[in-house]
Amino acid sequence: MSASDLEVLWAGQPVSVEPLTAEAFKAFGDVIEASDSAQHFTINQGFAERFHQLAHVDLTQDGGQPTISIFKARAQPLPLQLSMLEKHPFGSQAFMPLSGDAYLVVVALGGDTPDMTTLKCFSATAQQGVNYAKGTWHHPLLALQDGDFLVVDRAGPAGELNCVEFALDALHLKINS
Protein backbone atom coordinates (compact mmCIF):
# COMPACT_ATOMS: atom_id res chain seq x y z
CA MET A 1 0.00 0.00 0.00
CA SER A 2 1.56 3.26 -1.12
CA ALA A 3 0.26 6.50 0.32
CA SER A 4 0.13 7.92 -3.20
CA ASP A 5 -2.55 5.34 -4.03
CA LEU A 6 -4.88 6.63 -1.31
CA GLU A 7 -7.96 8.75 -1.78
CA VAL A 8 -8.80 11.07 1.11
CA LEU A 9 -12.21 12.72 1.27
CA TRP A 10 -13.52 15.37 3.65
CA ALA A 11 -17.29 15.84 3.42
CA GLY A 12 -17.17 14.20 0.01
CA GLN A 13 -14.45 16.51 -1.34
CA PRO A 14 -10.98 15.20 -2.16
CA VAL A 15 -8.05 16.17 0.08
CA SER A 16 -4.66 15.85 -1.59
CA VAL A 17 -2.12 13.53 0.04
CA GLU A 18 1.03 15.65 0.02
CA PRO A 19 4.63 14.53 0.51
CA LEU A 20 5.80 15.56 3.98
CA THR A 21 8.27 18.44 3.79
CA ALA A 22 9.52 20.85 6.43
CA GLU A 23 8.14 23.78 4.45
CA ALA A 24 4.66 22.32 3.99
CA PHE A 25 4.47 21.17 7.63
CA LYS A 26 5.90 24.24 9.36
CA ALA A 27 2.54 25.61 10.51
CA PHE A 28 1.95 22.30 12.34
CA GLY A 29 5.38 21.48 13.75
CA ASP A 30 8.65 19.93 12.64
CA VAL A 31 9.73 17.17 10.28
CA ILE A 32 12.44 15.06 11.94
CA GLU A 33 14.84 13.90 9.25
CA ALA A 34 18.53 14.00 8.46
CA SER A 35 18.26 16.35 5.51
CA ASP A 36 21.09 18.42 4.08
CA SER A 37 19.15 21.57 4.89
CA ALA A 38 19.32 20.85 8.63
CA GLN A 39 22.21 22.12 10.76
CA HIS A 40 24.72 19.27 10.88
CA PHE A 41 28.30 18.70 11.92
CA THR A 42 30.76 15.86 12.37
CA ILE A 43 31.35 14.38 15.84
CA ASN A 44 32.79 11.21 17.40
CA GLN A 45 36.18 11.48 15.70
CA GLY A 46 34.51 11.36 12.31
CA PHE A 47 32.26 8.39 13.05
CA ALA A 48 28.98 10.27 13.19
CA GLU A 49 27.28 13.27 11.61
CA ARG A 50 24.96 15.04 14.02
CA PHE A 51 21.81 16.52 12.43
CA HIS A 52 21.10 18.89 15.25
CA GLN A 53 17.95 20.15 16.96
CA LEU A 54 15.49 18.81 14.42
CA ALA A 55 12.44 19.47 16.58
CA HIS A 56 11.25 22.19 18.92
CA VAL A 57 10.61 20.01 21.96
CA ASP A 58 8.18 22.08 24.02
CA LEU A 59 7.27 20.05 27.09
CA THR A 60 8.36 21.81 30.25
CA GLN A 61 5.75 24.50 30.92
CA ASP A 62 3.85 24.21 34.21
CA GLY A 63 6.01 21.43 35.62
CA GLY A 64 5.98 19.07 32.65
CA GLN A 65 8.87 16.76 31.86
CA PRO A 66 9.84 15.12 28.58
CA THR A 67 9.45 11.38 28.40
CA ILE A 68 10.31 8.67 25.88
CA SER A 69 7.83 5.91 25.03
CA ILE A 70 7.31 3.37 22.25
CA PHE A 71 3.97 3.00 20.47
CA LYS A 72 3.40 -0.39 18.88
CA ALA A 73 0.96 0.60 16.15
CA ARG A 74 -1.51 -1.66 14.35
CA ALA A 75 -2.14 -1.01 10.68
CA GLN A 76 -5.34 0.91 10.03
CA PRO A 77 -7.67 -1.12 7.80
CA LEU A 78 -8.82 0.66 4.66
CA PRO A 79 -11.24 2.08 3.79
CA LEU A 80 -11.15 4.07 7.01
CA GLN A 81 -13.48 6.66 8.50
CA LEU A 82 -11.70 9.04 10.84
CA SER A 83 -14.00 9.99 13.68
CA MET A 84 -11.92 12.47 15.66
CA LEU A 85 -8.97 14.81 15.89
CA GLU A 86 -7.07 15.58 19.08
CA LYS A 87 -4.61 18.12 20.42
CA HIS A 88 -2.25 18.36 23.40
CA PRO A 89 -2.56 21.85 24.88
CA PHE A 90 0.46 21.61 27.19
CA GLY A 91 3.13 20.09 25.01
CA SER A 92 4.58 18.99 21.72
CA GLN A 93 4.53 15.33 20.65
CA ALA A 94 7.12 13.69 18.42
CA PHE A 95 6.85 10.40 16.52
CA MET A 96 9.73 8.65 14.79
CA PRO A 97 9.12 5.42 12.86
CA LEU A 98 11.31 2.50 13.95
CA SER A 99 10.03 -0.17 11.56
CA GLY A 100 10.84 1.09 8.09
CA ASP A 101 7.29 1.81 6.96
CA ALA A 102 5.57 4.92 5.59
CA TYR A 103 2.58 6.37 7.44
CA LEU A 104 0.02 9.16 7.19
CA VAL A 105 -0.15 12.46 9.05
CA VAL A 106 -3.48 14.31 9.27
CA VAL A 107 -3.44 17.80 10.81
CA ALA A 108 -5.47 21.00 10.97
CA LEU A 109 -5.04 24.49 12.35
CA GLY A 110 -7.57 25.95 14.76
CA GLY A 111 -8.13 26.98 18.34
CA ASP A 112 -10.82 25.45 20.52
CA THR A 113 -11.97 23.45 17.51
CA PRO A 114 -10.13 22.47 14.35
CA ASP A 115 -10.60 24.67 11.29
CA MET A 116 -11.40 21.95 8.79
CA THR A 117 -10.72 24.29 5.86
CA THR A 118 -7.03 23.97 6.85
CA LEU A 119 -7.06 20.16 6.93
CA LYS A 120 -3.92 18.60 5.48
CA CYS A 121 -2.96 14.99 4.85
CA PHE A 122 0.73 14.20 4.48
CA SER A 123 2.49 11.04 3.42
CA ALA A 124 5.56 10.48 5.62
CA THR A 125 8.39 8.18 4.61
CA ALA A 126 9.96 5.66 6.96
CA GLN A 127 12.90 8.06 7.38
CA GLN A 128 10.72 10.97 8.52
CA GLY A 129 9.39 11.70 11.97
CA VAL A 130 6.98 14.45 12.91
CA ASN A 131 6.84 16.69 15.95
CA TYR A 132 3.40 18.21 16.45
CA ALA A 133 3.71 21.69 17.91
CA LYS A 134 1.89 22.27 21.18
CA GLY A 135 -1.85 22.54 20.56
CA THR A 136 -1.81 21.31 16.96
CA TRP A 137 -4.93 19.38 15.96
CA HIS A 138 -3.99 15.97 14.56
CA HIS A 139 -5.32 12.50 14.09
CA PRO A 140 -3.72 9.80 16.27
CA LEU A 141 -1.07 7.66 14.62
CA LEU A 142 -2.12 6.40 11.17
CA ALA A 143 0.12 3.45 10.40
CA LEU A 144 -0.47 1.60 7.15
CA GLN A 145 1.54 -1.41 8.39
CA ASP A 146 2.02 -2.75 11.90
CA GLY A 147 5.09 -1.10 13.34
CA ASP A 148 6.81 0.69 16.20
CA PHE A 149 7.29 4.42 16.74
CA LEU A 150 9.49 6.19 19.26
CA VAL A 151 7.50 8.96 20.94
CA VAL A 152 8.80 12.00 22.82
CA ASP A 153 6.01 13.74 24.67
CA ARG A 154 4.94 15.10 28.02
CA ALA A 155 4.76 13.63 31.49
CA GLY A 156 2.68 16.28 33.22
CA PRO A 157 1.62 16.78 36.81
CA ALA A 158 -0.90 14.27 38.16
CA GLY A 159 -4.42 15.01 36.97
CA GLU A 160 -3.41 17.23 34.07
CA LEU A 161 -5.70 16.84 31.08
CA ASN A 162 -3.32 17.14 28.15
CA CYS A 163 -5.52 15.62 25.45
CA VAL A 164 -8.55 17.40 23.97
CA GLU A 165 -10.63 15.48 21.45
CA PHE A 166 -12.92 16.84 18.74
CA ALA A 167 -15.45 14.44 17.27
CA LEU A 168 -15.89 14.37 13.50
CA ASP A 169 -19.30 12.82 13.84
CA ALA A 170 -21.29 14.63 11.17
CA LEU A 171 -18.99 14.94 8.18
CA HIS A 172 -16.69 11.99 8.16
CA LEU A 173 -13.15 12.08 6.96
CA LYS A 174 -12.57 9.02 4.82
CA ILE A 175 -9.44 7.34 3.51
CA ASN A 176 -9.95 4.88 0.66
CA SER A 177 -7.40 2.56 -0.82
Added chain:
Amino acid sequence: MSASDLEVLWAGQPVSVEPLTAEAFKAFGDVIEASDSAQHFTINQGFAERFHQLAHVDLTQDGGQPTISIFKARAQPLPLQLSMLEKHPFGSQAFMPLSGDAYLVVVALGGDTPDMTTLKCFSATAQQGVNYAKGTWHHPLLALQDGDFLVVDRAGPAGELNCVEFALDALHLKINS
Protein backbone atom coordinates in the same frame (compact mmCIF):
# COMPACT_ATOMS: atom_id res chain seq x y z
CA MET B 1 29.34 -9.19 12.31
CA SER B 2 27.56 -10.41 15.40
CA ALA B 3 28.40 -8.82 18.71
CA SER B 4 28.74 -12.29 20.22
CA ASP B 5 31.72 -12.88 17.92
CA LEU B 6 33.64 -9.96 19.37
CA GLU B 7 36.51 -10.09 21.80
CA VAL B 8 36.86 -7.09 24.09
CA LEU B 9 40.08 -6.58 26.04
CA TRP B 10 40.91 -4.04 28.73
CA ALA B 11 44.62 -3.90 29.55
CA GLY B 12 44.94 -7.33 28.00
CA GLN B 13 42.17 -8.87 30.11
CA PRO B 14 38.92 -10.05 28.51
CA VAL B 15 35.72 -8.08 29.13
CA SER B 16 32.56 -10.07 28.55
CA VAL B 17 30.09 -8.74 25.96
CA GLU B 18 26.76 -9.01 27.77
CA PRO B 19 23.27 -8.90 26.30
CA LEU B 20 21.70 -5.55 27.12
CA THR B 21 18.98 -5.90 29.76
CA ALA B 22 17.26 -3.35 31.96
CA GLU B 23 18.54 -5.13 35.06
CA ALA B 24 22.16 -5.28 33.95
CA PHE B 25 22.12 -1.66 32.72
CA LYS B 26 20.26 -0.02 35.60
CA ALA B 27 23.36 1.48 37.23
CA PHE B 28 24.09 3.28 33.95
CA GLY B 29 20.63 4.35 32.76
CA ASP B 30 17.63 2.90 30.95
CA VAL B 31 17.06 0.40 28.18
CA ILE B 32 14.41 1.75 25.78
CA GLU B 33 12.40 -1.18 24.48
CA ALA B 34 8.80 -2.32 24.25
CA SER B 35 9.12 -5.18 26.70
CA ASP B 36 6.25 -6.83 28.53
CA SER B 37 7.80 -5.79 31.83
CA ALA B 38 7.35 -2.09 31.00
CA GLN B 39 4.17 -0.24 31.93
CA HIS B 40 1.95 -0.40 28.84
CA PHE B 41 -1.64 0.29 27.90
CA THR B 42 -3.85 0.45 24.84
CA ILE B 43 -4.61 3.81 23.19
CA ASN B 44 -5.88 5.17 19.86
CA GLN B 45 -9.10 3.14 19.88
CA GLY B 46 -7.11 -0.07 20.01
CA PHE B 47 -4.69 0.82 17.24
CA ALA B 48 -1.63 1.31 19.43
CA GLU B 49 -0.10 -0.04 22.59
CA ARG B 50 1.81 2.61 24.53
CA PHE B 51 4.94 1.36 26.33
CA HIS B 52 5.16 4.28 28.68
CA GLN B 53 8.00 6.31 30.17
CA LEU B 54 10.81 3.99 29.15
CA ALA B 55 13.55 6.45 30.04
CA HIS B 56 14.27 8.94 32.79
CA VAL B 57 14.83 11.99 30.60
CA ASP B 58 16.86 14.31 32.83
CA LEU B 59 17.65 17.40 30.80
CA THR B 60 16.13 20.48 32.37
CA GLN B 61 18.40 21.44 35.27
CA ASP B 62 20.00 24.90 35.07
CA GLY B 63 17.99 26.03 32.07
CA GLY B 64 18.51 23.05 29.80
CA GLN B 65 15.94 21.94 27.24
CA PRO B 66 15.44 18.55 25.60
CA THR B 67 16.19 18.34 21.93
CA ILE B 68 15.85 15.70 19.22
CA SER B 69 18.64 15.03 16.72
CA ILE B 70 19.65 12.27 14.33
CA PHE B 71 23.15 10.82 14.32
CA LYS B 72 24.20 9.21 11.04
CA ALA B 73 26.78 6.75 12.32
CA ARG B 74 29.61 5.16 10.38
CA ALA B 75 30.53 1.59 11.17
CA GLN B 76 33.58 1.27 13.40
CA PRO B 77 36.29 -0.74 11.68
CA LEU B 78 37.53 -3.74 13.64
CA PRO B 79 39.88 -4.36 15.30
CA LEU B 80 39.30 -1.12 17.18
CA GLN B 81 41.23 0.63 19.94
CA LEU B 82 39.03 2.82 22.07
CA SER B 83 40.95 5.90 23.13
CA MET B 84 38.47 7.71 25.37
CA LEU B 85 35.30 7.70 27.41
CA GLU B 86 33.03 10.71 27.92
CA LYS B 87 30.23 11.87 30.17
CA HIS B 88 27.60 14.60 30.11
CA PRO B 89 27.44 16.17 33.58
CA PHE B 90 24.26 18.17 32.98
CA GLY B 91 21.95 15.74 31.29
CA SER B 92 20.91 12.29 30.15
CA GLN B 93 21.42 11.17 26.55
CA ALA B 94 19.21 8.69 24.73
CA PHE B 95 19.99 6.75 21.54
CA MET B 96 17.45 4.72 19.56
CA PRO B 97 18.56 2.80 16.46
CA LEU B 98 16.56 3.61 13.31
CA SER B 99 18.30 1.32 10.84
CA GLY B 100 17.71 -2.18 12.10
CA ASP B 101 21.25 -2.96 13.21
CA ALA B 102 22.78 -4.10 16.49
CA TYR B 103 25.44 -1.95 18.17
CA LEU B 104 27.73 -1.91 21.19
CA VAL B 105 27.42 0.03 24.45
CA VAL B 106 30.52 0.58 26.59
CA VAL B 107 30.00 2.18 30.02
CA ALA B 108 31.68 2.60 33.37
CA LEU B 109 30.81 3.99 36.77
CA GLY B 110 32.94 6.66 38.38
CA GLY B 111 33.07 10.30 39.36
CA ASP B 112 35.70 12.70 38.03
CA THR B 113 37.30 9.77 36.26
CA PRO B 114 35.86 6.42 35.18
CA ASP B 115 36.40 3.48 37.50
CA MET B 116 37.69 1.00 34.94
CA THR B 117 37.06 -1.93 37.30
CA THR B 118 33.35 -1.31 36.60
CA LEU B 119 33.72 -1.29 32.82
CA LYS B 120 30.89 -3.06 30.99
CA CYS B 121 30.36 -3.86 27.33
CA PHE B 122 26.79 -4.59 26.22
CA SER B 123 25.45 -5.87 22.94
CA ALA B 124 22.26 -3.96 22.04
CA THR B 125 19.78 -5.28 19.50
CA ALA B 126 18.23 -3.13 16.79
CA GLN B 127 15.05 -2.96 18.90
CA GLN B 128 16.83 -1.56 21.96
CA GLY B 129 17.74 2.01 22.72
CA VAL B 130 19.79 3.23 25.65
CA ASN B 131 19.45 6.31 27.81
CA TYR B 132 22.66 7.16 29.62
CA ALA B 133 21.88 8.65 33.02
CA LYS B 134 23.34 12.09 33.67
CA GLY B 135 27.06 11.83 34.32
CA THR B 136 27.48 8.22 33.18
CA TRP B 137 30.83 7.48 31.58
CA HIS B 138 30.37 5.93 28.14
CA HIS B 139 32.08 5.52 24.82
CA PRO B 140 30.54 7.50 21.94
CA LEU B 141 28.27 5.56 19.60
CA LEU B 142 29.75 2.21 18.54
CA ALA B 143 27.86 1.17 15.42
CA LEU B 144 28.94 -2.05 13.73
CA GLN B 145 27.13 -1.05 10.51
CA ASP B 146 26.45 2.37 9.02
CA GLY B 147 23.11 3.54 10.34
CA ASP B 148 20.96 6.25 11.88
CA PHE B 149 20.09 6.80 15.54
CA LEU B 150 17.51 9.14 17.03
CA VAL B 151 19.06 11.06 19.91
CA VAL B 152 17.31 12.86 22.77
CA ASP B 153 19.72 15.01 24.70
CA ARG B 154 20.35 18.47 26.07
CA ALA B 155 20.34 21.90 24.52
CA GLY B 156 21.99 23.86 27.30
CA PRO B 157 22.68 27.54 27.80
CA ALA B 158 25.29 29.09 25.49
CA GLY B 159 28.81 28.26 26.59
CA GLU B 160 27.86 25.31 28.79
CA LEU B 161 30.46 22.54 28.70
CA ASN B 162 28.34 19.39 28.85
CA CYS B 163 30.91 16.90 27.63
CA VAL B 164 33.88 15.74 29.71
CA GLU B 165 36.38 13.40 28.08
CA PHE B 166 38.76 10.94 29.71
CA ALA B 167 41.64 9.67 27.63
CA LEU B 168 42.44 5.95 27.70
CA ASP B 169 45.97 6.56 26.50
CA ALA B 170 47.98 4.14 28.60
CA LEU B 171 45.96 0.96 28.76
CA HIS B 172 43.98 0.66 25.57
CA LEU B 173 40.55 -0.84 25.35
CA LYS B 174 40.46 -3.07 22.31
CA ILE B 175 37.64 -4.71 20.37
CA ASN B 176 38.64 -7.53 18.07
CA SER B 177 36.47 -9.29 15.53
